[in-house]
Amino acid sequence: MKVLAWIGLLLLVLAALVVMAGQLGFLAGNMPTDLGVHGGRLKPPSATPNSVSSQADLYPDHAQRGYASIAPLTFQGDTDAAMQKLATVLHQFERTTLVEQRSDYLYAQCSTPLLKFTDDVEFWLDRKAGVIQVRSASRLGKGDLGANRARVEKIRAQFQKN
Numbered sequence: 001m002k003v004l005a006w007i008g009l010l011l012l013v014l015a016a017l018v019v020m021a022g023q024l025g026f027l028a029g030n031m032p033t034d035l036g037v038h039g040g041r042l043k044p045p046s047a048t049p050n051s052v053s054s055q056a057d058l059y060p061d062h063a064q065r066g067y068a069s070i071a072p073l074t075f076q077g078d079t080d081a082a083m084q085k086l087a088t089v090l091h092q093f094e095r096t097t098l099v100e101q102r103s104d105y106l107y108a109q110c111s112t113p114l115l116k117f118t119d120d121v122e123f124w125l126d127r128k129a130g131v132i133q134v135r136s137a138s139r140l141g142k143g144d145l146g147a148n149r150a151r152v153e154k155i156r157a158q159f160q161k162n
Contacts, residue, residue: 029139
């Protein structure tokens, strides 16, 4: 019985250390250096199932194309108003920081509540297609349990609602 008590205590201490590491920012990962729009494209989807991209179909041989594929945001009317509306929506989301805002591009960082994992979310106003392209990706881990897709769909719902 003493062995089980020690194992339980050890697991409790390890869990506390992991939470502490997250709260101190050790699980946030590093900001990618290759974000932004390059040649009319956002960064490709991640090599593992932890991202979504409305431009996934531009990479037909990509291993995660099917998992990553998501629709772009649609809007009616003025492009500047649409991007401002999207920025307003992002400001309303908890644990979301708008890092860069231009007339045709928004970049935000979103973090999880307990462990502070950070995801990078980009939006690009694709004037030619008349939509806002989106990419959301986890910095760490091989999977995201659908978190990036759920986030983009919540953003889409708020954007369409307002």
